[in-house]
Every structure is written in C-alpha cells, then in structure tokens.
Amino acid sequence: MARALESLAALAVIGFARLVTGVRGNWRDCAPEARPRVYFANHNSHGDFVLIWTVLPPALRRVTRPVAGADYWTVRPLRRFFGDRVFRAVLIDRNPDTRKEDPIALMASALDAGSSLILFPEGTRNMSDEPLLPFKSGLYHLANARPQVELVPVWIENLNRVMPKGEFVPIPLLCTVTFGAPLSVRDGEDKDAFLGRARTALLGLAPEREGSR
Amino acid sequence: MTATEQTLALFGGIAVILVVASAIGFVLQRRYAAAGPNAVIENLNSRIKSWWVMVIAIGIAFAFGKAGVIALFGFASFTALREFVTLLSTRRSDHLALVIAFFVILPAQYYFIWVEWYGLYSIFIPVYAFLLLPIIAAARGDTKAFMPRVAEVQWALMICVFCVSHVPALLTLHIPGYEGRQLLLIAFLVLVVQSSDVLQYVWGKLLGRRKIAPLLSPSKTVEGFVGGVLSATAIGAALWWITPFSPWQAAAMALVINLMGFFGGLVMSAIKRDRGVKDWGQLIEGHGGMLDRLDSVIFAAPVFFHATRYWWAV
Numbered sequence: 001m002a003r004a005l006e007s008l009a010a011l012a013v014i015g016f017a018r019l020v021t022g023v024r025g026n027w028r029d030c031a032p033e034a035r036p037r038v039y040f041a042n043h044n045s046h047g048d049f050v051l052i053w054t055v056l057p058p059a060l061r062r063v064t065r066p067v068a069g070a071d072y073w074t075v076r077p078l079r080r081f082f083g084d085r086v087f088r089a090v091l092i093d094r095n096p097d098t099r100k101e102d103p104i105a106l107m108a109s110a111l112d113a114g115s116s117l118i119l120f121p122e123g124t125r126n127m128s129d130e131p132l133l134p135f136k137s138g139l140y141h142l143a144n145a146r147p148q149v150e151l152v153p154v155w156i157e158n159l160n161r162v163m164p165k166g167e168f169v170p171i172p173l174l175c176t177v178t179f180g181a182p183l184s185v186r187d188g189e190d191k192d193a194f195l196g197r198a199r200t201a202l203l204g205l206a207p208e209r210e211g212s213r
Numbered sequence: 214m215t216a217t218e219q220t221l222a223l224f225g226g227i228a229v230i231l232v233v234a235s236a237i238g239f240v241l242q243r244r245y246a247a248a249g250p251n252a253v254i255e256n257l258n259s260r261i262k263s264w265w266v267m268v269i270a271i272g273i274a275f276a277f278g279k280a281g282v283i284a285l286f287g288f289a290s291f292t293a294l295r296e297f298v299t300l301l302s303t304r305r306s307d308h309l310a311l312v313i314a315f316f317v318i319l320p321a322q323y324y325f326i327w328v329e330w331y332g333l334y335s336i337f338i339p340v341y342a343f344l345l346l347p348i349i350a351a352a353r354g355d356t357k358a359f360m361p362r363v364a365e366v367q368w369a370l371m372i373c374v375f376c377v378s379h380v381p382a383l384l385t386l387h388i389p390g391y392e393g394r395q396l397l398l399i400a401f402l403v404l405v406v407q408s409s410d411v412l413q414y415v416w417g418k419l420l421g422r423r424k425i426a427p428l429l430s431p432s433k434t435v436e437g438f439v440g441g442v443l444s445a446t447a448i449g450a451a452l453w454w455i456t457p458f459s460p461w462q463a464a465a466m467a468l469v470i471n472l473m474g475f476f477g478g479l480v481m482s483a484i485k486r487d488r489g490v491k492d493w494g495q496l497i498e499g500h501g502g503m504l505d506r507l508d509s510v511i512f513a514a515p516v517f518f519h520a521t522r523y524w525w526a527v
C-alpha cells in the first residue's frame with residue numbers, strides 16, 4: 001500500500017514535469033548506463049532534480065537519489081514524505097556547526113549501496129545573472145573518496161524561466177537536460193584544478209542561444 | 214449518405230491510403246537498408262508515422278463530438294504556445310502576463326467557442342488580450358525592450374491560440390442544409406492542408422529545380438509549390454461531397470487554404486530562422502513539434518472560417 005502510494009506520487013510528479021516542461025533528455029556525450037554515477041548539474045530551481053529524474057530511464061531512476069539540504073526537506077510532513085519516500089533523497093545538514101554526520105561519508109555510502117546521486121555542486125540555487133556559481137569542494141572530495149565512480153555533468157536549460165524567483169505559478173516552457181562526457185579526478189590533480197575543469201565541462205553543455213535567461 | 218456514413222467513409226479512405234503509404238515506406242526501407250541509412254526514406258517513414266498519430270487523434274476527438282474537438286485543439290494550442298514562448302526573449306517581469314496567457318486567455322478562448330459566442334471569440338485576443346497584456350507588463354515597471362516583449366507575447370497568442378481555435382470554431386457555423394455535419398468541414402480543412410504539404414514535398418523531390426524562398430526554406434521549390442498547390446486543390450474539389458460547397462467552390466476554397474498554408478509555412482520558417490532553431494520542439498522523437506505539424510493549418514484556418522461563414526452560414 002505504502003509502496004503503491006510512493007509509485008503513484010512519483011508518477012504524478014513526472015507527469016506534471018512533462019506537462020509543464022515537455023522535458024527531453026539529450027544523452028550527448030554518454031549513454032544511460034546502469035552503474036553508480038554522480039550526475040552534477042546547474043541549480044536554479046527546486047524542480048531541477050525532478051527534471052533529471054524524469055528523463056532517466058525508469059530502471060536508472062529507481063536507483064538514482066538526489067543529494068539535498070535537510071533544512072528544506074524535513075520541515076513539513078508532505079515535503080518529508082516526498083524527500084524520504086518518493087525521491088529517497090540523501091539529506092545533508094548544510095550547517096557545519098550542527099552537522100552530526102560527514103556529508104561525503106553519507107554520499108559515499110549511498111554509492112557503495114549501488115545508488116547513483118544527483119548533486120548540485122554550486123551548493124545553493126543560483127539566483128544571480130551568472131550562468132553558474134563557483135563550485136563547492138564537495139564534488140572533489142566525493143570524487144577522491146570513490147575514484148571509480150563516473151561524474152557526469154548535466155546541464156538543465158530553461159527551468160529558471162519556468163518559475164523565476166518570487167513567482168508562484170509556473171509557466172509552461174520546453175526544457176532540455178543535456179548529459180556530457182563523464183569525468184574523474186586525474187592523478188595528482190588538485191582541488192581547484194579539478195573543480196575548474198568540472199565547471200568548464202558543465203558550462204560547455206549550455207546552449208548558446210540569445211534570450212535563454 | 215448521413216453525416217456518420219460520410220465520416221466513416223472518409224476515415225476508411227484515409228486509413229486505406231495510410232496503410233498503402235506505410236507498406237511502401239516499409240518496402241523502401243527494406244530494399245535500401247543494405248545501402249545504409251537513407252535520409253529521404255527515414256523522413257518519409259517518420260512523416261507517415263506522424264500522420265497516423267494525427268489521424269487517430271482526430272478520429273478519437275470526432276468520436277467525442279464537439280467536446281472532443283475542442284479538447285484536442287485546446288491541447289494543441291497549449292503545446293504550441295509552450296513551444297512558441299520558449300523561443301521568445303521575454304524577461305522575468307513578463308511572468309504574470311505569460312501566466313495569464315496560458316491559464317486565463319487560452320481556456321477562455323476555447324470556452325467562448327464551446328458556448329458559440331462568436332461576437333466574443335472573434336475579437337477576444339485581438340482586442341481584449343491586446344489591451345490587457347501590455348497593461349500588466351507596464352504595471353510591472355520593467356521598460357527594457359518593452360515593445361518587442363509585448364508584441365512577441367501578442368504574436369504568440371494570435372498564432373497559437375486565436376488562429377488554432379478557428380479550427381474548432383467551424384463547428385459553431387450554422388449552414389442551411391448542412392446541419393450536424395460541421396465536423397466534416399474540419400476534416401476538409403486538415404486533409405487539404407496536409408495533402409498540400411505532402412504533395413509540395415513530393416513534386417519538389419520529383420521535379421524541383423528553382424528555389425522559391427532560398428533564404429527562408431531552402432527545400433521549397435517553384436515546381437513543388439505549383440504542383441503541390443494544384444494537385445491539393447484537385448483533391449479539395451474531389452472532396453466536395455463532404456462539404457456544403459459545389460465542386461468548383463470546393464476547389465476555390467482548397468486553393469485559398471493551400472495558398473494561406475504555403476505562406477504560413479514561410480512565415481513560421483522565418484521565425485525559426487531568426488531564433489536559430491530547425492524545429493519548434495520535439496513532441497514525438499524526431500518529428501518536430503506541434504507547430505511544425507500545424508504551421509500551415511494556422512494561417513489557413515481563420516481565412517477558411519470567415520470565407521465559409523460569410524458566404525454559407527446564416
């Protein structure tokens with residue numbers, strides 16, 4: 001019964017995402033494969049991971065978990081249901097002072113259990129006019145903790161126009177989710193070099209069209 | 214024949230044509246499979262597939278009568294508007310105007326057609342939306358590129374909602390001696406427009422030499438245009454028995470539909486070129502978007518509606 005409710009809620013979320021955004025996955029430089037991966041994406045909206053989740057084939061979707069802030073996903077019962085049971089998010093306490101568990105260890109153990117992760121390395125939603133904020137170091141530490149896991153850059157286009165900051169009703173617009181070539185940390189590569197390379201790889205997937213913002 | 218018998222005969226005929234077309238496509242694909250992928254044959258087969266989808270969707274809508282047709286074209290408008298607005302250079306401050314366009318103006322337009330309120334649905338978007346949306350945009354206080362933004366939103370509504378809604382609006386016409394058959398007017402319009410698209414493509418592939426609009430649409434040729442429009446006009450004349458028109462009148466109407474459809478296709482190509490895209494969207498994998506399927510219907514529908522209303526309806 002609970003399982004059925006969770007599946008139904010997942011289908012409703014996916015159906016709604018498709019109705020509003022007609023979202024299409026563009027597997028440009030990698031194929032959808034069943035292996036532990038970290039999909040790292042640009043972050044403009046609470047709906048970002050839903051779009052990635054929607055374009056994944058169902059078999060991959062079942063084992064792919066978003067990494068999200070515990071402060072947002074645990075405050076209300078409905079959000080808790082979606083965060084815990086539907087999306088099965090790996091919840092991270094974003095405040096280092098109150099944190100009880102190491103976020104990297106939490107993500108690594110989810111990967112060890114066979115899951116893939118959706119990660120937003122900017123750390124927070126990008127409300128600026130820049131296409132992409134500087135990356136936090138989590139991606140680098142996770143890549144070093146589990147060097148065999150592929151890091152796949154994923155560019156989400158247009159969702160920021162569907163529901164800009166401060167608006168409550170989404171407008172329907174076509175969105176695309178583009179998957180780039182997987183990366184991993186090179187021998188001896190330091191943190192800044194790796195994060196710079198990952199950021200460039202992600203920006204390289206953004207379409208160059210005027211009026212995209 | 215009764216209206217139902219005519220409808221069944223028409224759909225039966227279309228189904229036979231599509232079965233033959235699918236069989237030809239299948240044989241061509243098998244024969245040339247050894248020579249590697251063939252773009253022309255793949256294009257043909259994907260067109261045939263999208264006609265099947267279109268015919269089945271329209272068939273289901275017809276089975277539900279007026280409600281089905283309004284729901285189908287309302288959905289088409291929604292999808293088309295979603296594609297069109299995606300390419301606009303609107304800003305954050307246009308959000309409310311776009312919310313109103315999608316969730317108030319679009320449903321209202323189809324509601325006015327449902328209640329057959331001709332006096333309102335024929336001016337609602339060109340007058341009231343035209344006045345309301347710039348007021349909302351101005352109230353937000355963002356003056357950057359104000360004129361282009363307001364004009365683009367108005368264009369989106371005119372193309373995707375106003376023009377498309379004139380297809381189901383054909384059901385509201387009262388034509389003496391043609392009661393209960395208005396669905397067939399929709400079938401006439403869609404069949405003539407689609408056959409014109411196809412025949413222009415076929416004549417262009419067979420005889421096409423001189424490009425007719427090289428800057429807009431490099432694949433369109435003078436030979437394709439003339440051959441396609443004339444043969445689709447002949448098809449329109451041959452379909453006179455499903456319309457309130459005589460054969461010559463049906464030919465004249467089909468000619469008007471085909472010319473509007475052709476020029477509508479050029480206008481929509483110009484917009485796509487300007488925005489640097491090949492297709493409006495990807496509704497079905499590889500088949501383009503809703504607007505790629507509807508572009509010629511969009512320009513033909515209001516003109517066909519008003520010509521029919523002026524000369525035949527009471």
